[in-house]
Every structure is written in C-alpha cells, then in structure tokens.
Amino acid sequence: MSAEKEPLFSSKNLKLLTEPLNDSNPITVQVLGVCSALAVTVKLKPAFVMALSVMVVMAVSNVVISLLRKTVPPRIRIIVQLVVIAAMVILVDQVLKAFVFDISKQLSVFVGLIITNCIIMGRLEAFALSNKPWQSFLDGIGNAAGYGVILLIVAFFRELLGSGTIWGYKVIPESVYDFGYENNGLMILPPMALIVVGAIIWIQRAKNKKLVESN
Amino acid sequence: MRSYSNTYIFIFSSIMVIIVAALLSVAAITLQPYQKRNIEINKKQNILTSINIESTAKDAEALYKEYILESFTINYKGEVSKTVDAFTVDMKKELAKHIEERNLPVFVSLLEETKQYIIPVYGKGLWGPIWGYVSLKDDLSTIFGANFSHKAETPGLGAEIDTKDFQLRFLGKEILDEQGRFVSISIVKGGTADPNSKYEVDGISGGTITSNGVDDMLKDCLSSYESYFKTIKQAIPEIDVEKDLNNDVN
Numbered sequence: 001m002s003a004e005k006e007p008l009f010s011s012k013n014l015k016l017l018t019e020p021l022n023d024s025n026p027i028t029v030q031v032l033g034v035c036s037a038l039a040v041t042v043k044l045k046p047a048f049v050m051a052l053s054v055m056v057v058m059a060v061s062n063v064v065i066s067l068l069r070k071t072v073p074p075r076i077r078i079i080v081q082l083v084v085i086a087a088m089v090i091l092v093d094q095v096l097k098a099f100v101f102d103i104s105k106q107l108s109v110f111v112g113l114i115i116t117n118c119i120i121m122g123r124l125e126a127f128a129l130s131n132k133p134w135q136s137f138l139d140g141i142g143n144a145a146g147y148g149v150i151l152l153i154v155a156f157f158r159e160l161l162g163s164g165t166i167w168g169y170k171v172i173p174e175s176v177y178d179f180g181y182e183n184n185g186l187m188i189l190p191p192m193a194l195i196v197v198g199a200i201i202w203i204q205r206a207k208n209k210k211l212v213e214s215n
Numbered sequence: 216m217r218s219y220s221n222t223y224i225f226i227f228s229s230i231m232v233i234i235v236a237a238l239l240s241v242a243a244i245t246l247q248p249y250q251k252r253n254i255e256i257n258k259k260q261n262i263l264t265s266i267n268i269e270s271t272a273k274d275a276e277a278l279y280k281e282y283i284l285e286s287f288t289i290n291y292k293g294e295v296s297k298t299v300d301a302f303t304v305d306m307k308k309e310l311a312k313h314i315e316e317r318n319l320p321v322f323v324s325l326l327e328e329t330k331q332y333i334i335p336v337y338g339k340g341l342w343g344p345i346w347g348y349v350s351l352k353d354d355l356s357t358i359f360g361a362n363f364s365h366k367a368e369t370p371g372l373g374a375e376i377d378t379k380d381f382q383l384r385f386l387g388k389e390i391l392d393e394q395g396r397f398v399s400i401s402i403v404k405g406g407t408a409d410p411n412s413k414y415e416v417d418g419i420s421g422g423t424i425t426s427n428g429v430d431d432m433l434k435d436c437l438s439s440y441e442s443y444f445k446t447i448k449q450a451i452p453e454i455d456v457e458k459d460l461n462n463d464v465n
Contacts, residue, residue, distance in 0.1 A: 073219035073227060080231065087235045094242050098249035101257060102272070109367065 008134065016138040020146030022208060026119040027150040028201045029211060033119040037151055038193040039110055044167045046106045047155035051148030053096070053111060055141060057088045058120050062140035065128040072129070081124045082115070089114045119147055154196045162187030258302070264362040264382075265348035266324050266331050283333075284325045288318040293443035295321075306337035306346065310435070319439055324350070331359045332447075334440055338432025341424040343367040345376065345432060349385070355444045356391035358400070363429065373425030381419065389413040390437055395448075397441050402430040 007013075026032045040050045061084045065072070072080050093111045096104035104111065114120070123143050128136040159165055161184045164172040172181070186192050205211050219227075256272050259279040263270045270278045286301035291314050301320035309317045322333035330353045337346040347363035361382045368374040375381050385400065392398045398414055405420035418426030 071227065073224045075219070076224055076228060079228070083231060083235055087239060090239055091242050094246045094250070097253065098246040101250075101253035105257075 013135060013138055016135060017142040017145070020139075020142040021149060022146075022204070023210060025146045025150065025204070026122075026143050027147055027197065028204050030119075030122070032122055033117045033147055034194075034197065036110060036113060036117055037147075037154060037197060038190040039113075040107060041151055041155040041158050041193050041196075042162065042188050043106070043159050043165075044152065044155045046103055047151045048148075049096070049100065049103045050107060050110065050114075051144065051151050053092045053107075054114055054117060054120070054147055055144035057085065057092055057114055058123065058144040059137055059140035061085050061088050061120060062123060062128040062136040063133045065124045066131060066133040066136035069129050069131075077129065078121075078125070081121060085120055085124070086115050119143055150197065150200060153200060154193055157196055158187050158193060162192075255302075261362050261364060262322055262333055262348050265333055265350045265360045266326055267360040268326075282324045282326060284323045284330070286320060286322045288320050289440070289443045290319070291315050291317060291439070291442065293440075293446040295443075304335075306335050306436075307344065310337055314439065317439065319443075321440070321443070322348075329353050334437060336432050336436040338428050338435060340365050340368045340376075340428040341373050341422075342369070345425065345428055347432075349433070349437070351390070355448060356389045356395075358385045358388045358390070361385040365425070368425050369422065372419060373422035373428075375419045375422060376425060376429060384408075384416045387413075388416060390433075391444075397438055399434040399437055400430075402426045402433075 020026060024030060027034060027037055036050065036054075041047045061081070064084050065081060068080070089112065092114070093104070096107070096111060123139060127139045131139070156166070159167075160171065164170060164177075164183050184192075253272075256275050259275045260270050260272070263275065263278055263282065266282065268278060268282060287295050287297050288299045288301050288304060289295055296318070299318045301322065304318055304320045306320075309319060320335055322335075324331045324333060331350045332353070332355060333348050333350045335346070335348050337344065339345065343366035345363060345365040345368065347361060349361045350359040351357065352359045363376040363382060365374060365377060368376065388400050390397060390399050392414075401415050402418040403415050404423070405418050405426075408415040408417040418430075
C-alpha cells in the first residue's frame with residue numbers, strides 16, 4: 001500500500017465501490033446477509049430504508065474500526081467490532097424512531113438485527129482491520145450498495161406481484177383485477193424472497209462467467 | 216502481530232465502553248422528545264381510525280381535537296374519574312392490576328351528532344402484544360369501528376389484523392345480546408362466521424392464534440367496562456344529549 005499520494009478516486013479505490021455491485025456481491029456471490037434480505041423486502045420503502053441504514057452503519061463502523069486498527073488488541077477484536085456495530089445500529093434505530101416513525105414501525109425488529117448482519121462483521125474483519133479509513137469507507141459503501149441493490153430488486157418484484165403496488169402506489173389497474181388477476185399471496189411470504197434471490201443469482205451467473213465455478 | 220498486555224486490553228475495553236455509553240445516552244436523551252411525539256401522534260391516529268377517520272401524521276392532532284370530545288377513566292364500578300389523563304394510561308399496566316384498582320380509559324367522540332365511546336383493548340397475539348381501539352355507538356353495543364395493531368405478528372397471516380379488510384368485519388356487530396347481557400364478539404375460524412349473526416366475525420385463516428388473541432382481548436377488555444355501560448344506559452334518559460352546533464362535524 002503505497003498510498004501516500006494516491007488520488008481519492010483512483011481506479012483501485014473505485015474498484016472497492018463497484019466490485020461488490022457485481023463480481024463480489026455480498027448477497028448473490030458471498031451469500032451473506034440473506035436473512036434480512038428475506039425479511040424486509042415485502043415492500044420497496046422499508047427495503048430502501050433498510051439498505052440506507054445498513055449503508056450508514058457499515059460505512060461508519062468500517063471507518064471507526066479502520067481508525068482503531070492499530071490499537072485494537074487482536075484477542076478482543078471481534079468484541080470491539082460488535083460494540084461498534086451495535087452502537088451504530090442503536091443510533092440509527094433511535095434516529096429512525098424520531099424522524100421516520102412509520103417506517104421504523106414497519107422495520108421494527110429488523111433494524112436491531114442489522115447487528116447480526118454478517119456482511120458488516122465480515123467487512124470489518126476482512127477489510128477494515130487491515131486497510132486505511134478512506135478505503136474502508138469506500139468498501140463499506142460499496143458492499144452496502146451491493147446489498148441494497150439486491151434488496152431493492154427483490155422488493156420491487158415482491159411488492160409488484162404480491163401487493164400490486166410500487167413504493168406504495170397502485171400500479172396494476174383495477175380493470176386487470178376485474179379480469180380475474182389476483183395478487184400472489186406467496187410473494188409476501190419469506191420463501192418467495194429466497195426464490196427471487198435464487199433467480200437473481202441464476203441470471204447473474206448466466207451473464208457473468210467469472211462467477212461460475214469450474215468443477 | 217504485536218501482543219498486548221492484559222492491562223492494555225482492560226483499559227482499552229473500559230474506555231471503549233464508556234465512550235459508547237456516553238454517546239448512546241446523549242443520543243437517547245436528545246431524540247426522546249421527538250420519539251415521544253411520534254408515539255403520541257400514532258396513538259391519536261389509531262384512535263381516529265377506530266371511528267373510521269383516516270389521518271396522516273400531519274393532520275392527526277387537528278382531527279383528534281376536532282372529533283374527540285372528552286376522555287376520562289373509569290373504575291370497576293363504572294364511576295368516572297378525571298384525575299388520571301386517559302390518554303397516558305398504559306393498558307398493559309392497568310390490566311396487570313387487580314380489577315378493583317384499574318383505571319380504564321374511555322374516549323368519547325362526536326360524529327354525525329351522535330356520540331361514540333372508544334374503548335382501548337390490549338392482549339396477546341402469537342409473538343407479542345396486540346392492541347387496538349374499539350368504538351361503540353351510543354347504544355353501547357353496536358360496534359362503530361375497530362382498529363388493531365400488533366407488535367410482531369406473522370406478516371400475511373396474523374399481521375392481517377391491522378388491515379382495513381379485517382377491521383371492517385367488525386362494523387355493525389354487537390357486544391350485548393337482546394337481553395342486554397355482555398356476550399362480546401367471537402372470532403371464529405376463517406370463513407365460517409354466520410353472515411346473519413351479530414356476534415361472529417371471521418378470523419384469519421392461518422392466523423388462528425392471533426385471531427384467538429383478538430377474541431380473548433375483546434372479551435377481557437370489554438367486559439371490564441360492563442358496569443360502566445350499565446351506568447350510562449341507566450342515565451341515558453336523563454342525559455340531555457347536547458348537540459353543540461359549533462362541533463358540527465359535517
């Protein structure tokens with residue numbers, strides 16, 4: 001790392017942002033954080049707020065851990081990471097409760113569960129502990145974006161097919177319902193999220209040959 | 216990797232914990248007024264929904280002032296007391312008390328020149344508490360509207376109790392039988408409610424435990440108000456139902 005005069009957005013740094021969107025996507029490639037992807041993707045709006053919250057938590061805890069990386073005793077590093085994440089999550093939860101109460105009600109317990117989101121801990125352990133703050137920040141944003149993109153795609157299909165709305169607005173006209181169309185109740189249950197995530201993984205691998213393991 | 220002494224580890228963790236604790240307490244204290252306000256507005260919205268008035272977080276306070284005439288608490292004998300602010304009563308705590316010590320809130324609203332009595336209810340669902348408000352017409356038996364909320368019921372199943380679809384099933388049902396005895400409303404297995412019955416409501420298929428929870432909740436909470444209903448009913452002939460034209464809602 002000869003980063004003395006490396007520009008802020010060098011191609012190496014940009015890669016930290018873009019890689020998690022596709023080649024090393026936390027959900028579809030690393031298969032981390034799937035649990036929350038199943039839980040909060042019934043509607044777009046909570047999924048968006050969840051993605052944003054994860055992004056804030058991830059970016060800030062990545063930076064904090066990266067700043068502390070030379071002082072954290074390795075023996076208790078996991079505990080330190082957990083404390084940082086937990087503190088951030090509680091902060092985010094409090095802010096949501098104070099300013100976007102409706103959404104915080106919908107997310108309810110899942111905000112607290114950001115703490116257990118394996119992506120965050122994984123990035124802290126694998127990246128922030130051995131990299132500089134700025135790179136860690138980008139890595140956090142990148143991975144949270146990769147997570148968020150999948151969340152939004154899944155939520156889009158689940159909301160459209162499960163409730164006939166997008167972002168809470170009705171998009172499927174009443175006449176279609178009169179014709180015999182019905183919202184798919186299975187779409188709003190978690191198993192369908194798993195199937196949608198599976199479909200996304202399938203499509204991604206079909207397009208991106210790098211990801212296909214050679215047996 | 217450098218090794219660290221135990222003292223260092225202890226000092227490091229102590230400082231970390233103190234900083235985090237300070238940070239979180241500051242955040243909690245500064246944000247508390249906003250959070251309290253949100254909870255209050257939410258409660259007002261729920262009360263308004265129980266008399267079939269839709270509100271948003273913005274207009275909830277104004278609408279609440281407009282429609283809710285008064286609120287007070289009653290004791291087990293049905294005596295009205297105004298010493299406790301009904302709005303701040305926590306049903307969970309009241310229901311945990313012995314029946315003689317309970318302060319049960321009643322909200323009275325005025326819509327279309329008649330009064331509605333709004334009764335808060337609180338009970339157990341499958342995963343956590345469920346609660347809501349049931350409004351009765353001035354015969355104190357017919358349900359005018361109902362609103363239920365839940366903390367953690369299963370989405371798509373038990374959680375359906377907070378949907379309009381479920382809540383509308385209660386409209387026009389009665390909690391007193393023809394002799395005026397309290398019978399409450401029974402939530403029966405989804406799809407089996409007798410359409411002609413005034414006392415049966417379809418439960419949610421697949422959400423049986425939550426449905427039973429609503430059933431129990433209504434029985435438990437509404438029955439505590441029985442004596443109050445009786446006192447009002449006896450008093451009704453004498454009460455001059457004031458129709459304050461300034462409060463005309465239309």
